[in-house]
Structure formats: structure tokens, C-alpha cells
Amino acid sequence: EKLEINREQRALMKAIVDAYNRHQIPEDVAKKLLQDQYSPEENFLLLTEMATSQVQVLVEFTKNIPGFLSLDREDQIALLKGSAVEAMFLRSAQVFSRKMPTEHTDVLEERVRKSGIPDEFMTPMFNFYKSIGELHMVQEEQAILTAITILTPDRPYVKDPQAVERLQETMLDVLRKLCVLQHPQEQQYFARLLGRLTELRTLSHYHSEMLASWRMNDHKFTPLLCEIWDVQ
Numbered sequence: 623e624k625l626e627i628n629r630e631q632r633a634l635m636k637a638i639v640d641a642y643n644r645h646q647i648p649e650d651v652a653k654k655l656l657q658d659q660y661s662p663e664e665n666f667l668l669l670t671e672m673a674t675s676q677v678q679v680l681v682e683f684t685k686n687i688p689g690f691l692s693l694d695r696e697d698q699i700a701l702l703k704g705s706a707v708e709a710m711f712l713r714s715a716q717v718f719s720r721k722m723p724t725e726h727t728d729v730l731e732e733r734v735r736k737s738g739i740p741d742e743f744m745t746p747m748f749n750f751y752k753s754i755g756e757l758h759m760v761q762e763e764q765a766i767l768t769a770i771t772i773l774t775p776d777r778p779y780v781k782d783p784q785a786v787e788r789l790q791e792t793m794l795d796v797l798r799k800l801c802v803l804q805h806p807q808e809q810q811y812f813a814r815l816l817g818r819l820t821e822l823r824t825l826s827h828y829h830s831e832m833l834a835s836w837r838m839n840d841h842k843f844t845p846l847l848c849e850i851w852d853v854q
């Protein structure tokens with residue numbers, strides 16, 4: 623019936639969740655988090671390395687979103703560049719709230735707080751992490767919400783937004799059904815998830831200012847981050 627997840631949607635969900643689980647930050651990179659150096663410069667370098675590794679993970683995940691590779695090549699690039707920061711906020715928020723043992727989260731939080739990120743961005747960032755944590759998303763929801771973020775049709779320079787919208791609508795339909803099944807007692811759970819996507823856009827604007835202030839203080843990024851964030 624209307625609410626039931628049909629076979630095609632189940633296959634779509636499985637493809638996305640498998641890709642989401644397959645592409646994780648390599649253990650040695652994630653383990654570096656726990657080393658004890660704490661200077662702001664070393665923290666910044668470590669976060670830069672994590673972000674670079676996270677972008678590689680994101681590209682691999684995106685390539686496995688059913689239908690993505692059949693989009694126009696330039697639109698694929700435009701979607702990745704337009705969504706990278708939001709997808710990384712979402713991923714690190716999910717990692718903060720779900721995956722990492724508490725002492726790791728504290729260390730990561732400590733590093734982010736001591737990496738030269740201006741305080742006015744700290745509050746919205748950690749409020750977002752908290753709001754994601756409070757949702758207690760299941761893995762399927764996290765994976766599909768990330769795919770929905772990437773398949774946002776109104777990113778800059780997308781030539782065929784309708785093609786992107788068709789893919790995104792398929793994901794939104796699966797997510798809507800999944801939310802009702804996974805959180806039957808919370809009527810508005812799906813709406814709350816979509817509300818997070820709005821918050822992500824605000825964070826993305828903050829992030830561009832973060833980048834500008836880092837560059838003012840002559841912070842260096844890796845070639846991959848420069849490419850995806852159009853800096854330097």
C-alpha cells in the first residue's frame with residue numbers, strides 16, 4: 623500500500639547504505655585523532671587531513687548513489703562541489719553522535735575547538751551536532767539523508783536541475799516511508815529530518831566565512847580541498 627517500501631525502493635536503500643558503510647575514513651587517519659599533540663597548528667593540519675580523507679570518502683559514496691553517474695558529468699562535479707561541506711557536516715555530526723566512543727568525541731571536539739576556528743562558528747556547529755544526535759537516526763536514514771543532500775537540484779552551475787530533482791524525489795519518498803516505519807510514534811520525524819537540511823545550508827554559509835578567515839591567517843589546504851572549495 624502507499625506506505626509500504628516496495629522492492630525497487632528496498633534495492634535503492636540497500637545500495638546507498640552499503641556504499642555509506644563501505645566508504646569510511648581509514649582507521650589510521652581516524653586514529654590520528656587520538657594522538658596527543660594539541661597545538662592549534664597541528665590540530666588544523668590534522669583536521670585538514672581528516673577533511674581531505676572525508677572528501678575522498680564522499681566522492682566514492684556519491685558515485686554509488688544509483689543514477690548519479692548517469693547525470694551530466696559537469697553536473698556531477700557541480701553537485702559534489704555544492705554539497706561537500708554540508709555532507710561533511712552531516713557525516714561528522716553523525717560520527718560525533720553515533721559512532722565514536724565518548725572519549726574520541728571529546729578529543730575531536732577539543733581539536734576542533736583548538737584549531738583556530740573563530741568562536742562565533744563554534745556555537746552553531748556544535749548546536750547542529752547536538753540536534754543531529756538528538757534525532758537518533760538509524761543508519762539507513764543517515765545514508766539516505768546524505769544522498770538527498772548531495773542530490774540538491776539548486777546548487778550553483780547545475781545545468782539540468784530536473785534530472786537531479788527526479789533522483790532526489792525518489793530518495794525523499796524512501797526516506798519518508800522509512801521515517802514512518804522507524805519512528806511510528808513521532809508523526810513529524812520526517813519533517814524534522816528535512817529541517818536539518820535547512821540548518822546545513824546555514825552552516826555552509828558559516829563555513830565559507832571560516833575558510834576566508836583561515837586564509838587571512840595564511841592557513842594552507844590540500845589540493846583536493848582547494849579544488850572542491852574553490853580556494854587558492
Ligand SMILES: CC(C)c1onc(-c2c(Cl)cccc2Cl)c1COc1ccc(-c2ccc3[nH]c(C(=O)O)cc3c2)cc1
Binds near residue numbers: 669676713747
Ligand atoms: C580543512 C579543515 C580544517 C576543515 O575545514 N572545515 C572543516 C569542517 C568542520 Cl571543522 C566541521 C564540519 C565540516 C567541516 Cl568540512 C574541517 C574539518 O573537517 C572534518 C573534520 C573531521 C571529520 C571526521 C572526523 C572523524 C570521522 N570518522 C569518520 C568515520 O566515518 O568513522 C568520519 C569522520 C570525519 C570530517 C571533516
